[in-house]
Amino acid sequence: MTVELAIIGAGPAGMAAAVLAGELGLDTVLVDEQSSPGGQIYRAIERAEPDTPLGPDYLAGRPLAAALRESRVDYRPNTTLWHVDPDGTLFLENAGHTETVTARRILLATGAIERPVPIPGWTLPGVMTAGAAQTLLKTADLVPEGRVVLAGQGPLLYLVATQLARAGASPGAILETAPLDNYLDAARYLGSLWPGRRLLTRGLGLVAAIKRAGVPIRRGVRGIRAVGRRRVDRVAWEGGELAANYLLLHEGVIPNIQISLALQLRHEWDETQLCWRPALDAWGQTSLPNIAVAGDCGGIAGAEAAVLTGRLAALDAALWLGHIGEAERDSRARPIQAALDRERALRPFLDRLYRPTRSVMVPAEDDIIVCRCEEVSVGRIRRAARLGATGPNQLKAFTRCGMGPCQGRICGPVVAAIIADVHRRPIAEIGTYRPRAPFKPITVGALADLEIPRCAATTKGETTR
Amino acid sequence: MFRPRSEARRPTVAVTVEGFKIAVPVGASAAAAVLAAGLDSVRETVGGSERMPYCMMGVCFDSLAEIDDVPNRQSCMVEVQEGMRIRRQIGARRIHPAAG
Numbered sequence: 001m002t003v004e005l006a007i008i009g010a011g012p013a014g015m016a017a018a019v020l021a022g023e024l025g026l027d028t029v030l031v032d033e034q035s036s037p038g039g040q041i042y043r044a045i046e047r048a049e050p051d052t053p054l055g056p057d058y059l060a061g062r063p064l065a066a067a068l069r070e071s072r073v074d075y076r077p078n079t080t081l082w083h084v085d086p087d088g089t090l091f092l093e094n095a096g097h098t099e100t101v102t103a104r105r106i107l108l109a110t111g112a113i114e115r116p117v118p119i120p121g122w123t124l125p126g127v128m129t130a131g132a133a134q135t136l137l138k139t140a141d142l143v144p145e146g147r148v149v150l151a152g153q154g155p156l157l158y159l160v161a162t163q164l165a166r167a168g169a170s171p172g173a174i175l176e177t178a179p180l181d182n183y184l185d186a187a188r189y190l191g192s193l194w195p196g197r198r199l200l201t202r203g204l205g206l207v208a209a210i211k212r213a214g215v216p217i218r219r220g221v222r223g224i225r226a227v228g229r230r231r232v233d234r235v236a237w238e239g240g241e242l243a244a245n246y247l248l249l250h251e252g253v254i255p256n257i258q259i260s261l262a263l264q265l266r267h268e269w270d271e272t273q274l275c276w277r278p279a280l281d282a283w284g285q286t287s288l289p290n291i292a293v294a295g296d297c298g299g300i301a302g303a304e305a306a307v308l309t310g311r312l313a314a315l316d317a318a319l320w321l322g323h324i325g326e327a328e329r330d331s332r333a334r335p336i337q338a339a340l341d342r343e344r345a346l347r348p349f350l351d352r353l354y355r356p357t358r359s360v361m362v363p364a365e366d367d368i369i370v371c372r373c374e375e376v377s378v379g380r381i382r383r384a385a386r387l388g389a390t391g392p393n394q395l396k397a398f399t400r401c402g403m404g405p406c407q408g409r410i411c412g413p414v415v416a417a418i419i420a421d422v423h424r425r426p427i428a429e430i431g432t433y434r435p436r437a438p439f440k441p442i443t444v445g446a447l448a449d450l451e452i453p454r455c456a457a458t459t460k461g462e463t464t465r
Numbered sequence: 466m467f468r469p470r471s472e473a474r475r476p477t478v479a480v481t482v483e484g485f486k487i488a489v490p491v492g493a494s495a496a497a498a499v500l501a502a503g504l505d506s507v508r509e510t511v512g513g514s515e516r517m518p519y520c521m522m523g524v525c526f527d528s529l530a531e532i533d534d535v536p537n538r539q540s541c542m543v544e545v546q547e548g549m550r551i552r553r554q555i556g557a558r559r560i561h562p563a564a565g
Contacts, residue, residue, distance in 0.1 A: 033523060035544045040522050041491075047492050053470065113524045114540040125505035125517035125537035132521035135541075140493030141473035142501055145466050157494075230515070231505050255484075370520065373526060375512045405537070410519070441537045441558075 002015070003029045003074070004321050005314075008081055008088055008101030012303045013295025014109035015064045015312035016315075021069040027072040029101060031081055031092060033440075037065045039111050041303045042129070053166035054138060057159075057202070064110055064307065076103065082446075083437035086263055093442050096451040101283020105290050105317050106261055108278075109310060112253040112296035115275075115356065116410045118363045118370055118378075121226030122249065126148060126233075130160040130250035143169035146245030147234050151175040151224050151290020154252040154354045165213035173242055174210065174460045175221040175235070177251070179357055181462070187355035194348025199302075222258040222359075251356045255297050262435040263291065269428035272351050273300055274361065275413065276432055280345055282337075283316035284309055294318065305343040308336050328416040353458040363418040380416055385422035392416055392433045405441070408433040466503040495540035495551045496521065496528040507540060508554040526529040529554045 005021050007014045010032035018030040038045040042061025049254055052058060068075060076094065083091040088103045121127065136142040143164060150161055150172045161171050176221045192213055193200055210217065224239040227246050231451045235244045254275035257267065266279045266287035278300045284292040294313040297304035312333055319329040363370070366379030376399045384398035392408070395401055402408030408415075412433050420427040438447075467534045468476075469490060477488035480495075482502040489498040499507045506515035508529045518528035523542045530540035533550050537558035540551065 033542055043522075047475075049474075069564055113522070114520060122519075123514060123516065125515055128517060128519050128521070132518060135521040136467055137470070137499070138466075140490045140497040140501070141469050142467040142473055142490070142493070143470045145468045168472070203475060204504055231517075307536065372516070373510070375514070406524065409524045409526075427544055431477060440539070443535065 001099070002102045003027050003315050004103070005029070005107060006031065006088070006101060007107045007109055009039060009109035009295070009297075010034065010037040010068070010075070010077070011041060011109060011110070011111045011306065012064060012257040012294060013106070013297075013306035013310035013313075014039065014060065015068045015310070017031065017107055017109060017294055017314040018073045018075070019064075019067045019071045020311050021317060022073040024323050026314075026321060026323060028326070029076060029103070030068070031076050031079045033078070033080050035077050037068050037075070037077070040135070041111075044190035050214065050462075053163050053167070054161065058138075060304070079335070080440045080442075082439050082442050084259065084263060085193075086288055086291070087178060091437070092108050093440075093446050096443055096446055098442070098446045100450070105270060105292070105320060107284070107313050107317065108291065108293045108297055109295045109306075110256045110259055110297045112300060113256045113307075113409065114156075115254050115360070116414055117249040117251050118368050118414050119226065119249070119368040120230065120365060120368050121225050121228065123369050123372055124226050124228050125231040126245060127226045127247045127249065130157050130248040133246070133248050134163060135162045137167055138164060141464060144246040145169070147172045147243055148172050148246045148248065149175065149242055150245040150248045150250070151221070151235065152178065152250040153356075153361065154250055155203055155206070155350070156253070157250040158203070158210060160207055160250070161215055162209040162213065165206050165210070165215060170213055171215050171248075172244070174217045175237060176217055176219045177221055177224065177357060177360075178219070178354060179465045180220055182353050182355055185355070186349050189349040191243060191345075192345050192349045195342060200345045222357075225427065235420075246315055249399050251360050253296065253300055254413065255299060257297065257432075258407070258435050258439060260286070260293060260297065261432055262437065262439065264287065264434075265291065267432065269426070270299060270403055271428075272348075272355075274356060275300070282312070284313040285316065291302065295321055301344055305340060307341060308340040310335050312340070316434075359380060361414070362421045363414070371399075371401040371404065371413045373406050373410075374400040374402075376401040378418060380424055381418045385419045389419065390423070391419065391431045395419065396433075402433050407435055407439075432433075466498065466505075469498040469501075478545050480483045480545050480547075480551060482551050483553060486546070488544055490538070491545075493545050494521070495530060495532050495538070495543045495545055495549065497541075498545050498551055498555070503565065504553070506553065507518075509556060511556050513556070
């Protein structure tokens, strides 16, 4: 099967891009791993009730999902992209079967992941990310029972606290890790507060809601650790501790670049957001001519911005595929770009305020597990780096770090930061893991399912492609 | 454990977790079913430590489980269906359930 445009991921960027691409007449397929549209931020949005404890910002995803359902886009839920060739061939698994689709152009809208928070005890049952608890509320109306402590920083931490409170599972405390220096540094960007006032008002509203719910916020907390034998039973930090049945961690989000790395697109280290992201132009065009990126996968800017970058990428795809001319692309793009500027206005302020501390990037204690899959500690990674491992890929061979089921998705950023620290070089020079297919586990049956056109064609004496 | 919020009014489906029957809300993932069943861990690592799903969104692979006899499934990304059989994954996946 051949299509003009294949979009990977049905979050805000992917949904918005697909709807506009459909309107512009592009033959479009939208692939997504989940059973319904929404991505992580609007996960299970089609089941949301009007009075959901998740609140109005969550419900904002509804019209997007509805527009996607009404569009003529070939939307494929429950479908996992397990390999992609740079020429545009996608290997898709659905219900144990593989299908290949060839796309003239690909738009990656794979969103963001939560930054790993490697503290002592983070592998104990009872410790999960704030986003994980939110996902349980979104998809299944489930809340953690017992005493819940949230720790870290960033808008999502406060959002999850208010949502849990509304759902009748009010957290016992929020331990905020943003150091005072961050507040001072962010203050240099006060100029962005007025253009970013809408987002700012929302943030202040969250903090007010937390206070109304009676959740104590402790600021400037350092040295957080999860303590317990078989599971977490308390949270300790420098100068205090609390009983906890659940510890929910969050230190912001970073681009989900597993597929863009596998495609060997050019990536850049973002020193402000402290993450890797694919190098993009203003339309989301990557270093490969037939591949673009939209949404948080290209740099963290939030769901509203993701919708806008999705639309810009759809317009550029329409030009690239010959559906519209340059003048039409540019005139349609102008209001979108203006809205995007407004949406991004508060970012410089937020990025400084919620910049993770050094201990999140490079955990101090040698016995902290970094690679959750192969159970490789900070100390072993440091030793391997001292022995001469110059980058994450070489360090794999030394320690098996990053060779477990998650393929380095979780440990990647931490491993690179530790190596950079040992060699006293910038992370930008250390690089990333090079992920390989299959991106997700597939059965041998799904692999055997592949039609191999080249062999078939050869027997018929035809040339391929 | 994870419990339904008090005002939850979703219909449920019946699945089995480690052989025990449990009703879980429609739309829940198989990983959510394990947590709702009162279990703290979905998988054990190759080193033998118990793990609760960390991210619930398909990144950490700490929700690997055996679902309807297929091992190595990311149970946080699989929606429950009536009659689904979910088992925790202990250590590395088996190549085939029959291979032991």
